[in-house]
Amino acid sequence: xxxxxxxxxxxxxxxxxxxxxxxxxxxxxxxxxxxxxxxxxxxxxxxxxxxxxxxxxxxxxxxxxxxxxxxxxxxxxxxxxxxxxxxxxxxxxxxxxxxxxxxxxxxxxxxxxxxxxxxxxxxxxxxxxxxxxxxxxxxxxxxxxxxxxxxxxxxxxxxxxxxxxxxxxxxxxxxxxxxxxxxxxxxxxxxxxxxxxxxxxxxxxxxxxxxxxxxxxxxxxxxxxxxxxxxxxxxxxxxxxxxxxxxxxxxxxxxxxxxxxxxxxxxxxxxxxxxxxxxxxxxxxxxxxxxxxxxxxxxxxxxxxxx
Amino acid sequence: xxxxxxxxxxxxxxxxxxxxxxxxxxxxxxxxxxxxxxxxxxxxxxxxxxxxxxxxxxxxxxxxxxxxxxxxxxxxxxxxxxxxxxxxxxxxxxxxxxxxxxxxxxxxxxxxxxxxxxxxxxxxxxxxxxxxxxxxxxxxxxxxxxxxxxxxxxxxxxxxxxxxxxxxxxxxxxxxxxxxxxxxxxxxxxxxxxxxxxxxxxxxxxxxxxxxxxxxxxxxxxxxxxxxxxxxxxxxxxxxxxxxxxxxxxxxxxxxx
Numbered sequence: 214x215x216x217x218x219x220x221x222x223x224x225x226x227x228x229x230x231x232x233x234x235x236x237x238x239x240x241x242x243x244x245x246x247x248x249x250x251x252x253x254x255x256x257x258x259x260x261x262x263x264x265x266x267x268x269x270x271x272x273x274x275x276x277x278x279x280x281x282x283x284x285x286x287x288x289x290x291x292x293x294x295x296x297x298x299x300x301x302x303x304x305x306x307x308x309x310x311x312x313x314x315x316x317x318x319x320x321x322x323x324x325x326x327x328x329x330x331x332x333x334x335x336x337x338x339x340x341x342x343x344x345x346x347x348x349x350x351x352x353x354x355x356x357x358x359x360x361x362x363x364x365x366x367x368x369x370x371x372x373x374x375x376x377x378x379x380x381x382x383x384x385x386x387x388x389x390x391x392x393x394x395x396x397x398x399x400x401x402x403x404x405x406x407x408x409x410x411x412x413x414x415x416x417x418x419x420x421x422x423x424x425x426x427x428x429x430x431x432x433x434x435x436x437x438x439x440x441x442x443x444x445x446x447x448x449x450x451x452x453x454x455x456x457x458x459x460x461x462x463x464x465x466x467x468x469x470x471x472x473x474x475x476x477x478x479x480x481x482x483x484x485x486x487x488x489x490x491x492x493x494x495x496x497x498x499x500x501x502x503x504x505x506x507x508x509x510x511x512x513x514x515x516x517x518x519x520x
Numbered sequence: 521x522x523x524x525x526x527x528x529x530x531x532x533x534x535x536x537x538x539x540x541x542x543x544x545x546x547x548x549x550x551x552x553x554x555x556x557x558x559x560x561x562x563x564x565x566x567x568x569x570x571x572x573x574x575x576x577x578x579x580x581x582x583x584x585x586x587x588x589x590x591x592x593x594x595x596x597x598x599x600x601x602x603x604x605x606x607x608x609x610x611x612x613x614x615x616x617x618x619x620x621x622x623x624x625x626x627x628x629x630x631x632x633x634x635x636x637x638x639x640x641x642x643x644x645x646x647x648x649x650x651x652x653x654x655x656x657x658x659x660x661x662x663x664x665x666x667x668x669x670x671x672x673x674x675x676x677x678x679x680x681x682x683x684x685x686x687x688x689x690x691x692x693x694x695x696x697x698x699x700x701x702x703x704x705x706x707x708x709x710x711x712x713x714x715x716x717x718x719x720x721x722x723x724x725x726x727x728x729x730x731x732x733x734x735x736x737x738x739x740x741x742x743x744x745x746x747x748x749x750x751x752x753x754x755x756x757x758x759x760x761x762x763x764x765x766x767x768x769x770x771x772x773x774x775x776x777x
Contacts, residue, residue: 222772224771224772233772259772262609262772265609265613266612266613266769267609267612267613267769267774267775268769268772268774269766269769269770269772286614286615286616286617287615288615289613289614289615290615292613294609294610294613296606296609296610296775300605300606300607301606301607301610302607303531303535303607304605305534305535305538305539306531306534306535310530310531310534313527313530314527314530314531315610317523317524317526317527318524318527318610318611318614318616318621319613319614319615320614320615320616322523323523323526323527346538362610
């Protein structure tokens with residue numbers, strides 16, 4: 214669906230020269246959600262806009278379903294986008310009018326755009342608001358309309374720049390559910406967000422960008438596993454006998470009341486469990502890193518190669 | 521392309537009509553300014569002065585000025601508003617390409633402007649007692665006038681894309697336009713008689729005055745030059761607009777304002 218190769222973007226000249234994006238490559242397949250993460254000013258939005266044909270790369274190329282949006286405007290038929298900091302909609306127009314207008318703007322025949330618009334409004338639960346000007350809708354509803362508009366021409370690639378920014382919990386959950394549905398339909402979704410829990414929930418893969426350069430790109434699951442430690446936390450019901458405490462400590466665990474922490478191999482864990490018998494177990498949990506920890510570690514640990 | 525034109529007409533009309541007080545106040549302001557100009561000119565000239573043809577020229581010049589101001593500013597102002605409100609990048613995501621979309625928008629807003637102009641002209645004639653002739657042949661110089669007008673609109677739009685803040689230029693431009701449109705340079709002699717064909721819109725406005733205020737026929741040779749003037753300025757506008765789009769994408773400043 215998306216094949217972006219060695220994208221670089223340089224702004225200004227001489228002393229004002231600033232390399233915003235350095236040799237970024239991204240690929241995205243059908244039905245895949247890629248979370249594109251990075252601190253403010255890292256180059257996320259510039260990269261997304263280069264993919265959408267809105268910012269011309271200094272070097273590199275973009276192919277969306279094999280077509281380059283910078284050379285072939287019809288490549289834009291495959292791209293839907295909701296851009297951050299933008300309204301993305303005409304506020305004086307109703308959701309129905311916005312959908313029909315943007316459908317035609319994306320080369321969908323008018324009648325088809327109208328029909329698809331009504332279908333999307335029904336699917337997004339916006340039927341009752343179809344005749345209300347967008348400016349009178351809540352922020353969450355406006356965002357749903359913006360996503361519906363981005364889908365009106367049935368694009369293969371959806372670019373979502375901070376789709377849950379400024380939304381309350383309920384609206385944010387709604388948008389997350391929509392993104393899942395959209396990916397299940399077989400569309401590729403490129404998502405940027407500062408809400409790392411959102412990225413962790415939605416993404417199949419994660420790419421982390423820092424100072425214009427990609428510093429990590431792999432499947433979300435393997436990234437989390439890589440950064441998860443092999444420490445186990447066990448809780449028992451009732452006190453351990455002095456003999457049990459001795460055995461458990463010998464196996465490398467530490468005991469604090471009913472809480473036991475063990476950082477040995479998974480095989481020895483069973484020896485530890487045997488030593489605890491017959492005291493009832495309340496829980497056994499392995500430490501699992503979340504995306505926030507991974508992100509902070511990666512972003513802080515990377516040496517600054519740009520200096 | 522027909523669908524795009526239809527969609528732009530619908531969008532322009534809905535955005536125009538959704539808040540009717542804006543529409544009415546806009547027309548009232550144009551009329552009030554004209555009426556102020558008209559009555560002060562009468563006061564200076566004295567009650568015995570008969571405007572005659574000159575009054576018709578004043579009415580026509582002013583009506584054209586309001587039309588061309590709105591046409592000229594149309595693309596630049598809308599580009600800036602859309603950059604501020606955050607719809608501009610969505611427009612540039614169209615597979616039609618920005619020049620075609622803005623051309624369709626130009627036609628749509630022209631239809632609306634012409635409608636407003638007809639209303640304003642009728643009201644002006646009622647207020648001033650002026651009687652203008654409307655022979656169908658006037659559509660020809662009107663077309664060449666609008667081509668040059670939209671050429672300038674694309675040039676100003678290109679300025680808005682690259683330089684962003686263009687309100688100051690648009691403000692000054694209005695007065696320059698008043699001179700270009702209302703001054704009857706076709707009556708002048710010497711070098712200006714020829715130079716006027718190089719300036720945007722001037723040959724067309726002279727022909728319109730001939731047809732509507734002086735009840736003269738259409739001079740086809742002059743019209744050929746006026747049409748050429750319109751085509752050249754329109755093509756120049758589109759060419760510079762394409763360059764400005766490429767420059768804005770290069771600078772990454774499409775959505776800036």
